[in-house]
Amino acid sequence: MPANMNVNCPACNSVVEADVEQIIEVQRQPQLKQALLSGQLNRIQCRACGASNVLVTPLLYHDADNEVxxxxxxPELNLQGTQRDQVVGELLKELTGRIPKEDFRGYMFQPGQVLTMQGLIEQVLEGDxxxxxxxETQRQRVDLLGRMTQADPKRLRSLVRKHDxxxxxxxxxxxxxxxxQAxxxxxxxxxxxxxxxxxxxAKHSSFGRQLTxxxxxxxxxxxxxxxxxxALGEKPTRKxxxxxxxxLASDEPRLQALVGLVRPALDYPFFQELSLQIGRSPVAERPQLETLRERLGELTREADAQAQAALQRSAGVLQAIVASPDTDRAIxxxxxxxxxxxxxxxxxNIREAESRLDIQASSKLKSIHQKIVNLMRQQMRPELRFVNELLEAPDDSAALAMxxxxxxxxxxxxxxxxxAVAAMLRQQGQETLARRLDVLHKAASDGEDGKIS
Ligand SMILES: [Zn+2]
Known part of the structure; x- marks a missing residue:
C-alpha cells in the first residue's frame, strides 16, 4: 500500500499530495520494480509549477523468488546510525507483517544495504x-548515441564506420x-x-548491414x-x-514461418492424421515423417509457451491495476x-464479466479500457496518430489515399x-510495414516538393 503524504516540491516548495511507495515486493507488484528501473517510482509532478521529481524516500526492495x-x-535524508536502523526496521516490520510465519527465511531479518539509488538499481539488475x-557497456552505447544525435548529419557515416x-x-x-521515449x-x-x-x-556498420x-x-x-x-486455395485441407x-520439412526457416502462419490448424486432429499417415507409409519413409512430427510438436509448444507467458504477464498487470486504489496512477x-x-x-475480461452479468466488474474494466485508450491518445502527437492510422489501412493504396x-x-x-516510425518498425523486424511508410514518405515528400516549386 502506498502511503499518502504531503511533500514539498523541490522546485517551488509548494505542498504536493503524493502516494509514496516505500516497499517494493516484486512478486506482488511487479509494476513497482519496472517503475524503479525506469526512474518512475515515486515520481511526482507538482501541480503548481509542473516540475517532475523523484521523491527522496527510504525504500525496501524484496524479491522472494531470488531471496533478495x-x-x-x-543520504540526502541525513539519517545516522540508530535513526537509520529505526527507519529500516519499521519498513521491515510492515513487510514481514504481510508474510505468513511459515514463509519466513533467515535473509529477511538482515536486508542488504545499498548507499545510492544507482547502487540499488545495479543490485536489482544483477539479481536478474x-x-x-x-x-557499463550499455552506458557507453547510450553515450555514443548521444554524441551521434548531436553530430552533423554529414559526419554520421564516418562516425558509424569509426565506431563499427x-x-x-x-x-x-x-x-x-x-x-x-522521444x-x-x-x-x-x-x-x-x-x-x-x-x-x-543500419546502412554503414557491419552489424547493421547483417541485421538489415x-x-x-x-x-x-x-x-x-x-x-x-x-496457392492452396481459400480453405486448404489438413492434407x-x-x-x-x-x-518444407528440411528447410527450417520456412518450416518455422509456416508453423507461425498456420498454428491454429496444427491441432489434435492434425497430429492424429499425421500419425495415421506415418503408419500407412512405407517403412523407409517413416523416419522422415516422424522427425517432422517431433519438430512440429516442439515448434507448436514453443509458440504456445510464448503466447501463454505474455498472457500471464498481462493478466498480472491487469490484476494490479484493478486492485490499485488509484487506477489512473496504476495505468x-x-x-x-x-x-x-x-x-x-x-x-x-470485459466479455467474461458481461457474460456473468457482473455489471460492477464490467463497468470498472470498461472504464480502465477507456482511460488507457485516452491516455495513449493523449501521449501520442497528432502526426503519430495519423501514421498509426496509415499503418492500419487495409493496403498500401488505401494508405496512399488517406x-x-x-x-x-x-x-x-x-x-x-x-x-521515425519506419526506423522503429525496422528495428522490430516489421519490414513490410516499414516499407509501406517508405512509400508514403516518398509520396509525401514529392507532394511537398511539388508545392514549393
Ligand atoms: Zn513545484
Whole structure:
C-alpha cells in the first residue's frame, strides 16, 4: 500500500499530495520494480509549477523468488546510525507483517544495504542476471548515441564506420528505447536525429548491414511461404497443409514461418492424421515423417509457451491495476506494459464479466479500457496518430489515399514522423510495414516538393 503524504516540491516548495511507495515486493507488484528501473517510482509532478521529481524516500526492495532483500536510505535524508536502523526496521516490520510465519527465511531479518539509488538499481539488475559489465557497456552505447544525435548529419557515416565495433545489438536496443521515449514525449528534433543515426548505423556498420540482410531474408521467407499457402486455395485441407509442411520439412526457416502462419490448424486432429499417415507409409519413409512430427510438436509448444507467458504477464498487470486504489496512477505506471497481449486480456475480461452479468466488474474494466485508450491518445502527437492510422489501412493504396486527403493537416511534422516510425518498425523486424511508410514518405515528400516549386 502506498502511503499518502504531503511533500514539498523541490522546485517551488509548494505542498504536493503524493502516494509514496516505500516497499517494493516484486512478486506482488511487479509494476513497482519496472517503475524503479525506469526512474518512475515515486515520481511526482507538482501541480503548481509542473516540475517532475523523484521523491527522496527510504525504500525496501524484496524479491522472494531470488531471496533478495535490500534497504536504501537516501543520504540526502541525513539519517545516522540508530535513526537509520529505526527507519529500516519499521519498513521491515510492515513487510514481514504481510508474510505468513511459515514463509519466513533467515535473509529477511538482515536486508542488504545499498548507499545510492544507482547502487540499488545495479543490485536489482544483477539479481536478474545483468552484470556491471553489461551495464557499463550499455552506458557507453547510450553515450555514443548521444554524441551521434548531436553530430552533423554529414559526419554520421564516418562516425558509424569509426565506431563499427561498438555498433551491436545493445546499441540498437538503446536506440530503440530512446526513440520510443522521444516519440512519447513529442521531442521531434531528437526523434529525427535518432532516426538518422539508426538509418546510418543500419546502412554503414557491419552489424547493421547483417541485421538489415537478416530482416530482408526473413521478410522474403514469410512472403514466399504465405504465397505457397495462398496457392492452396481459400480453405486448404489438413492434407494440403501436411503436404506443404512435408515439402518444407528440411528447410527450417520456412518450416518455422509456416508453423507461425498456420498454428491454429496444427491441432489434435492434425497430429492424429499425421500419425495415421506415418503408419500407412512405407517403412523407409517413416523416419522422415516422424522427425517432422517431433519438430512440429516442439515448434507448436514453443509458440504456445510464448503466447501463454505474455498472457500471464498481462493478466498480472491487469490484476494490479484493478486492485490499485488509484487506477489512473496504476495505468500511468504500467503504460509501457500495455501491448497487444494486454489489450486482448482486458477485452477478454470485459466479455467474461458481461457474460456473468457482473455489471460492477464490467463497468470498472470498461472504464480502465477507456482511460488507457485516452491516455495513449493523449501521449501520442497528432502526426503519430495519423501514421498509426496509415499503418492500419487495409493496403498500401488505401494508405496512399488517406495520406493524400490528410497530409496537409500535419505540415512539416509528418515527414520526420513517417521516417521515425519506419526506423522503429525496422528495428522490430516489421519490414513490410516499414516499407509501406517508405512509400508514403516518398509520396509525401514529392507532394511537398511539388508545392514549393
Ligand atoms: Zn513545484
Amino acid at each position: 532483500l535490500l534497504a536504501f536510505v537516501p 542476471g545483468v552484470t556491471k559489465d553489461m551495464l 565495433a561498438e555498433i551491436d545489438a545493445i546499441f540498437f536496443q538503446a536506440a530503440l528505447a530512446l526513440m520510443q 516519440v512519447q514525449e513529442g521531442q521531434e528534433p531528437l526523434v529525427k536525429a535518432l532516426a538518422a543515426v539508426q538509418e546510418a548505423a 540482410a537478416q530482416a530482408e531474408e526473413q521478410d522474403r521467407i514469410v512472403k514466399d511461404v504465405a504465397g505457397r499457402l495462398q 494440403d497443409i501436411l503436404a506443404l509442411l512435408l515439402a 500511468r505506471e504500467n503504460l509501457s506494459l500495455m501491448d497487444e497481449s494486454f489489450m486482448a486480456v482486458l477485452a477478454g 495520406l493524400e486527403k490528410g497530409a496537409q493537416n500535419f505540415g512539416a511534422a509528418l515527414l520526420p514522423a513517417l521516417s
